[in-house]
Amino acid sequence: MTVAKNAYKIAHRKVAHMRGIASSQRCIYCRRHAAQWALNHSRATKVTDGHLVWSEAPDDYDPLCVACHRIYDQAFAKDGQDALEDVDRRLRDKGLARCLLEFTARTARWR
Numbered sequence: 001m002t003v004a005k006n007a008y009k010i011a012h013r014k015v016a017h018m019r020g021i022a023s024s025q026r027c028i029y030c031r032r033h034a035a036q037w038a039l040n041h042s043r044a045t046k047v048t049d050g051h052l053v054w055s056e057a058p059d060d061y062d063p064l065c066v067a068c069h070r071i072y073d074q075a076f077a078k079d080g081q082d083a084l085e086d087v088d089r090r091l092r093d094k095g096l097a098r099c100l101l102e103f104t105a106r107t108a109r110w111r
Ligand SMILES: [Zn+2]
Pocket: 027, 028, 029, 030, 031, 032, 064, 065, 066, 067, 068, 069
């Protein structure tokens, strides 16, 4: 294993150690159960070897579900830092729409 890969793994293990496993949290966007700790590219102090990107600070990661994590990382991979504000807004809107749908479905039973 390369030095970078090792540092990347240790950083992720540190997040789980300090903040618990991701699945014990809810996704910050859609409120479903999270599955992974995702690096927040907007606020993280990033370390990279030119391929892997990570942060040494556990607070630089957010709990995300698989679907939101995929959308977030794909937007970042495609358009870099510039895409983040937009993808963040889109994911929040999508999460909000989902919460409204669930709320409507729950309250429909009372009508
Ligand atoms: Zn989500």
